Amino acid sequence: GIQVEQSPPDLILQEGANSTLRCNFSDSVNNLQWFHQNPWGQLINLFYIPSGTKQNGRLSATTVATERYSLLYISSSQTTDSGVYFCAVERYDYKLSFGAGTTVTVRA
Amino acid sequence: DAGVTQSPTHLIKTRGQQVTLRCSPKSGHDTVSWYQQALGQGPQFIFQYYEEEERQRGNFPDRFSGHQFPNYSSELNVNALLLGDSALYLCASSPTMGDRGGDSYEQYFGPGTRLTVT
Numbered sequence: 001g002i003q004v005e006q007s008p009p010d011l012i013l014q015e016g017a018n019s020t021l022r023c024n025f026s027d028s029v030n031n032l033q034w035f036h037q038n039p040w041g042q043l044i045n046l047f048y049i050p051s052g053t054k055q056n057g058r059l060s061a062t063t064v065a066t067e068r069y070s071l072l073y074i075s076s077s078q079t080t081d082s083g084v085y086f087c088a089v090e091r092y093d094y095k096l097s098f099g100a101g102t103t104v105t106v107r108a
Numbered sequence: 109d110a111g112v113t114q115s116p117t118h119l120i121k122t123r124g125q126q127v128t129l130r131c132s133p134k135s136g137h138d139t140v141s142w143y144q145q146a147l148g149q150g151p152q153f154i155f156q157y158y159e160e161e162e163r164q165r166g167n168f169p170d171r172f173s174g175h176q177f178p179n180y181s182s183e184l185n186v187n188a189l190l191l192g193d194s195a196l197y198l199c200a201s202s203p204t205m206g207d208r209g210g211d212s213y214e215q216y217f218g219p220g221t222r223l224t225v226t
Contacts, residue, residue, distance in 0.1 A: 033214060041145075041196050041220045048214040086150055094164045095141065096200070096215060098150030 002027045002091045006099035013077045013106045021072040021102045023087030031090035032063050034072050036083050037101070043086070046072070077106045110135055112201050112218035120224045121189050129184045129221045133201030140182040141215065142174060145196040157182050158204075189225045196220045 003026040013019055023032075034046040047054050047061040049070065054061055058077075063070040074081055084103050088096040113132045121127050133140050139158045143151035153166035157176035176182045180201075186193055200215040 031213075035217075041198075041222065043151075043198065043217040045214065045216060088150075094139075094156050095153040095166060096143075096151075097153070100150050 002029070002089060002097050004087060004089055004097055004099040006085075006087055006102050008102060009100065011102055011104045013074075013081075013104065015077060015079060015106055015108050017077050017106075018073070018075045019077060019104070021074070021085055021087075021104075023070040023072070023089075023099055025068050025070075025087075025089045027068070027091055028065065029089040030092050031096070032070055033088050033096065034061055034070070035086045035088065036081075037086060038083055046085075074104070077104075079106045079108055082106045112137075112199055112216055114197075114199050114218040114221050116221060117219070118222045118224075120226060122226055123189055123191060125189050126185065126187045127189060127223060129186075129197050129199075129223070130181065131184070131199030131201075131218060132181045133199075134216050136203065137201035137216070138180045138204050139202045139213075140176060140180065141200045141202075142182070142184045143198040143200065143217075144168070145198060145220075147195070151198055154184070186223075191225050194223060194225045196222050 005024045007022045035043040049063045051065040058075045060073045084101040086101045088098045141156040142154040145151040155165040160176045171187045173185045198220045199218045202213040202215045
């Protein structure tokens, strides 16, 4: 099956800092989503981005499908940005394959 | 517009018992997928239901089974529970995936059911 690798595994930030999370995948995909999992386990949709660039407030994402990677940018981080960020991809088979996640801790 | 809902929120069962988890998809969605998330890991795909049939299945034993109803809601059943089945079970829904012509659709997740097997 398709392999999804996220880096870094852990990230500690000072409030106000910027950061970049990376997702590499091993094959072509027709779906890529970024999620934020809150402490209660809810997966919150951040971006649906099989290709291109999108922005939503302080968050933005870029997927370069031909080079099989995606980046999630967090600018001016806040303590509420803490949590686990997951990248998930679908390879034309209806199922999402998740990476292991990046745990982000934002300190005040 | 109601999102994906799941019940119950938490559940404690004993090894060897059976459990049923329930999911109602987001309004306008007819495809339901189930995922298992063990502590500290990313979610793992169990199976997907479309038109009341299992269309795709991940690497899970036959102890895991499901059902989809005409109103698109779904159940996940796990028989002969093992300690290793303790996890967060997530349901996701999406618009029809019947004839996508290569297109994909965004999946939306419910809040999950946390199952503890003792």
